[in-house]
Amino acid sequence: MTVYTPHEGRFKLTLRLRMAALAGALLLVVGAVLVLFAWLLVTDERILVYGAVALVAVAATGVAGGYLIASHSLRPLRRVTATAQRLSGDSLDARMNYSGPDDEVAELAATFDAMLDRIAVAFDSQKRFVANASHELRTPLAVMRTEIDVTLSDPDADLTEYKRMAGVVRDASTRANALIEGLLLLARTEAQAGRRLTRKAHADLAAGVAAALSAVQPEIRRIGIEVESDLRPAPVVGDAALLDRLAGNLIENAVRYNSLGGRLWVRTGCDAAHAWLVVGNTGFEVPPGDVPAMFEPFRRGGRERTGARGSGLGLSIVRAVCDAHGGTVGAEAREEGGLEVTVRLPLAALTPVLTGTATVPRR
Template structure:
């Protein structure tokens, strides 16, 4: 009687022991009585579904990262080989080759930096942050705007802000990267004389950051995929600017801080991204509007 009672459990155990990385497409699919053993089998099958998805996502990520890194490396090698094979190449030709190699190396270096930030953020997702200090999303926005001031002026963007104190507790460098990625994307995928709007606030126990822009039209159905690595709205990988990791890093930083991020495609083109993070228990003594100087020529003074 004990043997017959335990037989279904032995079946589940034997199947679980047989499954591995190469057999993640298999499932127990227990068809016995609807009891505790059936619940265990269903739970195990659900876990296998999650593992299979994670493995597939990891494979895609590695393949995409390899492709992205291979492109600038191939450009550098081609330029060097072509120039060295030209016996009549002069100093001007070598200077041209050096500029191409430098640009390609900067692209590769930027991709590696982005991958490191993404890995660091994802490693802290769901765990305690390595660094937790008082910070303010408004200050992160000011820092990011200062860094892209020249590019925003070159594109003659109409920048409007409504920045109120949005205190949080977390890693300031990651929060700066979050704001920087959102603002850089909003400029990179904008158009000449377009609009960029930013808003921070503290409400309902959450610090909010909203970054919106005009620009290329985004299909609403494609919006969720923009937060996946190497996805770029409206741009194929071969013709795109940027590494395609910006919004992936934003999502990872939000996860690490216990927050969320969402995006809405704008009618006529562009995107509005909203970040929500748990607000700090105390408000900074000095408001963000008084801690960061006005950036000249951009209209990015506090609202």
């Protein structure tokens, strides 16, 4: 028994037909056994004749009944199929909303709806990311084009004006290049999340922090930031370049969003299972409810990054690096203003815990 499905261009033995045939075959076998058993007891040829007729009727009834029962039972599955076929980028709000008995079908429908919720969230996040990335890239390009057009259209422009224009174009191109590099790094890091890292080596978070602090010393001196550091061994295994970028992003953010004459504190260490890094800074007040959004690309303090300093990818890259290394990152808004970020990564295997190990301090 087959059904022809024109849209597929081939015959298909559906689940309903298989269930119906199975029900009919089961009744036929059971009925045949009963008829044979009755004939052996009575030894009357009429029992075989009447039994055969009854078997045909029972089998036909079983097939028809099995088909109807299967059709009713599989109706929610057809709704799942129809919903999936209607899905597109503009119709991700479609849901099963199954209200039948609490059985396997209800579990499947609930799982399907939950999957659509996750897909919708990811799709919206991707659209927002693309829109923000486009905006951030358009801004420096627009600045460069405007400066060039204005300068070239000025017949009285002299060498000084052209030098000024060249400086603006250089700064805008530097911003665009930094954004592109950040996007590529974020894409590379997120691609490794949940999978084995392509490059692994023993590293120490303290070494990455020391290098990052050295790189921002000119800015620290310009703003007059007081730096407190307690760099104890924090051995980990992972991609050294990504780990250095993690420390660099946290230190750069702590300097960039600090206040004149503010403070910056950095601590590293390890416990029995994790190596940790804490970076905190003074600065503007951050509402606690805005902290989770700060790890999204192009967002700061729960607000979209439009024209703010930096590319807006710092903390999102930190989160991606932590995910790729099987670690976690969290942040806490300080009542006095500023932020404290804590990174935890698995302690390097087969590496002895060095002296000076301590628990993560609280500020």
